[in-house]
Amino acid sequence: MNPRAGTPEILIAGNPNSGKSTLFNALSGGSARVGNYPGVTVDRTTATVRLSARQVALVDVPGMYSLTANSPEEQLAVDALVASETRAVVCVVDATTLQRGLYLALQLRESGVPVVVALNMMDAAERMGLRIDTDHLSESFGAPVVPVVATKRQGLDALLNAVEGQLGLTSPVDAPSVSYPAALEADLSELVPLVEQWRPGASSQQTRAVALWSLLSLDEDSLRGVPDSLRIAVQELRSAAIAQGRNPDLEIIATRYAWIEEQVSRASSNPDPKPSVSERIDNVLTHPVFGLVVFAIVMFLIFEALFTWAEPAIGFIEGLTAALQGQVAGSLPDGVLQDLIVEGIIAGVGNVIVFAPQILLLFLFIGFLEDSGYLARVAFVIDRVMKGVGLHGKAFVPLLSGFACAIPAVMATRTIERRRDRLVTMLALPLMSCSARLPVYILVVGTVFAGATLWWFSAGAVALFAMYTLSVVVTLTAAAVIRRTILPGPAPTFMLEMPPYRWPSAQILWINAWRRLRIFLVDAGTIILAMTVLLWALLSFPKSDEIAVRYSQERATVAQMDLHPDEAARLVAALNAREASEQLEQSVAGRFGHALEPVLRPIGFDWQIGVGIIGAFAAREVFISTLGVVFGIGETDQENKPLRQALREARHSDGTPVMTPLSGVSLMVFFLLACQCMSTIAVVRRESGAWKWPAFLFAYMTVLAYTGSFLVYQGGRLFGFE
Amino acid sequence: MAGNSKRFANEKEIHYQLVMKPSLADLALGQAAEIVSIDCDRSISRRLMEMGLIPGTEVRVVRVAPLGDPIELRVRDYALSVRRAEAARIAVVPARAA
Ligand SMILES: Nc1nc2c(ncn2[C@@H]2O[C@H](COP(=O)(O)OP(=O)(O)OP(=O)(O)O)[C@@H](O)[C@H]2O)c(=O)[nH]1
Ligand SMILES: [Mg+2]
Numbered sequence: 001m002n003p004r005a006g007t008p009e010i011l012i013a014g015n016p017n018s019g020k021s022t023l024f025n026a027l028s029g030g031s032a033r034v035g036n037y038p039g040v041t042v043d044r045t046t047a048t049v050r051l052s053a054r055q056v057a058l059v060d061v062p063g064m065y066s067l068t069a070n071s072p073e074e075q076l077a078v079d080a081l082v083a084s085e086t087r088a089v090v091c092v093v094d095a096t097t098l099q100r101g102l103y104l105a106l107q108l109r110e111s112g113v114p115v116v117v118a119l120n121m122m123d124a125a126e127r128m129g130l131r132i133d134t135d136h137l138s139e140s141f142g143a144p145v146v147p148v149v150a151t152k153r154q155g156l157d158a159l160l161n162a163v164e165g166q167l168g169l170t171s172p173v174d175a176p177s178v179s180y181p182a183a184l185e186a187d188l189s190e191l192v193p194l195v196e197q198w199r200p201g202a203s204s205q206q207t208r209a210v211a212l213w214s215l216l217s218l219d220e221d222s223l224r225g226v227p228d229s230l231r232i233a234v235q236e237l238r239s240a241a242i243a244q245g246r247n248p249d250l251e252i253i254a255t256r257y258a259w260i261e262e263q264v265s266r267a268s269s270n271p272d273p274k275p276s277v278s279e280r281i282d283n284v285l286t287h288p289v290f291g292l293v294v295f296a297i298v299m300f301l302i303f304e305a306l307f308t309w310a311e312p313a314i315g316f317i318e319g320l321t322a323a324l325q326g327q328v329a330g331s332l333p334d335g336v337l338q339d340l341i342v343e344g345i346i347a348g349v350g351n352v353i354v355f356a357p358q359i360l361l362l363f364l365f366i367g368f369l370e371d372s373g374y375l376a377r378v379a380f381v382i383d384r385v386m387k388g389v390g391l392h393g394k395a396f397v398p399l400l401s402g403f404a405c406a407i408p409a410v411m412a413t414r415t416i417e418r419r420r421d422r423l424v425t426m427l428a429l430p431l432m433s434c435s436a437r438l439p440v441y442i443l444v445v446g447t448v449f450a451g452a453t454l455w456w457f458s459a460g461a462v463a464l465f466a467m468y469t470l471s472v473v474v475t476l477t478a479a480a481v482i483r484r485t486i487l488p489g490p491a492p493t494f495m496l497e498m499p500p501y502r503w504p505s506a507q508i509l510w511i512n513a514w515r516r517l518r519i520f521l522v523d524a525g526t527i528i529l530a531m532t533v534l535l536w537a538l539l540s541f542p543k544s545d546e547i548a549v550r551y552s553q554e555r556a557t558v559a560q561m562d563l564h565p566d567e568a569a570r571l572v573a574a575l576n577a578r579e580a581s582e583q584l585e586q587s588v589a590g591r592f593g594h595a596l597e598p599v600l601r602p603i604g605f606d607w608q609i610g611v612g613i614i615g616a617f618a619a620r621e622v623f624i625s626t627l628g629v630v631f632g633i634g635e636t637d638q639e640n641k642p643l644r645q646a647l648r649e650a651r652h653s654d655g656t657p658v659m660t661p662l663s664g665v666s667l668m669v670f671f672l673l674a675c676q677c678m679s680t681i682a683v684v685r686r687e688s689g690a691w692k693w694p695a696f697l698f699a700y701m702t703v704l705a706y707t708g709s710f711l712v713y714q715g716g717r718l719f720g721f722e
Numbered sequence: 723m724a725g726n727s728k729r730f731a732n733e734k735e736i737h738y739q740l741v742m743k744p745s746l747a748d749l750a751l752g753q754a755a756e757i758v759s760i761d762c763d764r765s766i767s768r769r770l771m772e773m774g775l776i777p778g779t780e781v782r783v784v785r786v787a788p789l790g791d792p793i794e795l796r797v798r799d800y801a802l803s804v805r806r807a808e809a810a811r812i813a814v815v816p817a818r819a820a
Contacts (some may be wrong), residue, residue, distance in 0.1 A: 250771065380787050496803050499801075
């Protein structure tokens with residue numbers, strides 16, 4: 001995982017929102033590389049920085065309040081600490097919440113690693129009237145404490161000098177002397193021999209720190225690589241302690257905080273406290289009335305951006321793809337190679353890049369909300385609603401974005417801290433009716449409900465409205481069910497820090513959005529490209545020579561006829577479209593569609609729609625162009641009259657029409673519920689870190705879609721609809 | 723919960739002390755209190771404690787979400803929001819009105 005094993009690594013750790021990424025970017029000057037921690041999909045951002053005597057790698061560690069771990073995700077930080085490359089830790093502490101930040105710094109110091117405390121947000125602290133004696137803190141923590149303002153790049157040189165000083169140390173500085181209660185010390189001394197077995201080479205200070213960590217972390221944990229003997233010993237010690245009315249967790253944490261309170265009371269003072277601006281902003285932004293109004297406006301803006309602002313860029317990319325396809329088709333000889341390049345590769349690359357505008361926009365928005373502090377308020381305002389279905393308040397923005405497109409929405413689940421909550425959200429949100437489903441609804445509605453009314457509404461509008469309502473209901477239900485069945489676990493909690501409002505830096509917003517996009521293009525993009533080529537092959541092969549020969553003869557006949565050039569061109573185009581249709585029918589996908597027909601009949605579809613559904617796996621709206629080919633019409637869109645006509649005239653083998661209002665509704669329900677989107681599969685693979693989650697997603701949505709359509713179609717027939 | 727307790731502050735307080743342990747969820751908006759004990763699941767208690775909510779720490783409820791839950795606390799110079807379900811398991815002694 002580590003690209004440059006051996007380069008000394010400096011971890012940048014700290015509480016969430018303490019300014020780690022800002023500091024990281026200020027120090028690295030944008031030379032960052034994003035990787036992944038093994039097993040858990042948490043980004044690992046690294047950058048190489050030259051100090052005066054050597055080169056080091058900076059690592060931006062995910063935000064944390066402590067080293068105590070309960071899950072593999074929380075274990076990352078601990079693993080990073082004991083990694084052999086780690087030489088020092090820069091602990092970023094928000095000077096305005098000194099005690100909580102120093103709690104982590106103390107834990108780091110106890111573990112024996114060299115620490116430099118970057119006392120960040122000094123500008124905000126000064127505005128609040130805080131005075132901090134960094135010398136006193138340095139001395140009591142045994143670590144340099146350097147005041148910095150990451151956003152203004154102040155104090156960075158002093159910070160790097162301090163880091164260099166720590167790297168040059170020959171013997172470790174003693175950890176701060178925190179004295180724990182005697183009973184706890186007794187517990188620790190029982191754990192020490194077990195820790196010594198686990199970590200043979202460790203110093204006595206490190207051993208003690210690991211014993212403390214074990215006592216606080218183990219028991220009912222899901223950590224990897226911890227020896228069972230140690231875990232069992234902790235369990236026994238804990239139950240013995242509890243039987244005596246002690247609480248070891250409390251003893252450890254309270255002792256640390258007491259020590260910190262003492263240091264802070266000596267080192268900092270606030271002779272003239274200033275009221276915070278955040279309080280006043282919050283009086284409006286979380287007000288029962290205005291708060292909800294602002295919330296609605298902000299959410300609407302995101303929605304609008306994803307739908308409308310992204311549209312010109314998406315149109316431009318699609319236009320460019322088509323132009324390039326035309327260019328290449330014109331300059332290469334007809335044949336398989338041309339098709340592969342035009343319909344496989346160029347189309348595939350287009351399928352990937354087309355998501356870029358929405359991803360960039362959503363991440364600029366989310367970045368702004370997150371860095372400004374408003375995202376925490378969004379979660380605060382809406383958590384009550386999300387709680388009902390077992391989701392976290394932070395799931396709201398990803399779910400809402402799902403109306404536009406599941407791809408950026410799945411990526412947006414990163415803002416949710418706990419992996420379990422993130423998975424539930426990303427497995428449910430592809431059920432939100434995304435914008436790619438709309439062309440399919442419009443085609444169906446225009447085909448089967450043209451001019452029909454229901455009471456005094458148009459039947460099509462009622463059907464559309466029903467689809468969107470159904471999608472919300474199904475999404476929330478799915479989330480609740482998944483939470484209780486597939487991903488059960490401790491009741492989700494909220495527990496969210498409300499950071500003060502801050503004005504985000506445009507540069508950092510851009511860097512972060514761009515990084516996200518690059519990850520998508522590379523990781524999910526390769527999967528999407530591969531699937532596009534595969535799908536193209538399924539829809540194109542095998543090719544029938546007999547059909548090709550027959551149509552070239554017919555074209556020759558047309559050429560010999562004495563026709564007006566326009567008329568001849570029209571005839572040739574019609575022949576080409578019919579040839580494509582016949583070729584498609586006997587391709588793998590066409591045969592598969594035929595083979596599926598017995599399964600599709602009970603939900604009201606025939607093989608042609610089956611082929612359309614297979615083609616739509618590239619992207620739902622491709623359903624329409626695939627149907628265009630199936631019906632031998634050629635180029636089509638959802639408003640296309642000949643396609644609607646052809647759909648209306650399509651007949652099952654027994655002569656009954658394929659597209660009726662009932663089978664139309666069944667088709668819409670199918671598209672609403674099915675995971676007809678390989679890009680969703682690819683992005684869920686990327687964000688969940690394992691193929692089993694997209695496989696599960698695809699399976700459950702397919703079953704749901706089939707069941708839904710079956711109920712609609714067969715139920716409708718029972719009630720006498722056609 | 724919030725805001726309607728001015729008149730009965732005393733009666734309520736007596737009720738709390740005698741009948742049930744008052745919790746963070748019972749505090750009126752703006753009221754300061756001192757934590758007595760935390761009785762959530764271990765991982766949640768531990769997280770709360772590591773974020774600085776320890777018996778003896780002073781907290782204040784500064785805000786209630788528009789829909790009534792969660793609530794926002796002010797503790798150790800920062801703001802933390804928790805659901806009422808957790809707040810109800812954090813026992814407190816209300817500080818006398820300042
Ligand atoms: N006033 C002020 N704001 C800062 C300073 N450093 C960072 N910020 C702001 O604090 C917010 C959070 O900064 P980030 O760098 O994203 O914090 P982080 O620690 O990486 O946060 P997570 O990755 O979410 O844990 C941003 O809005 C920054 O602009 C500073 O020195 N002074
Ligand atoms: Mg960060």
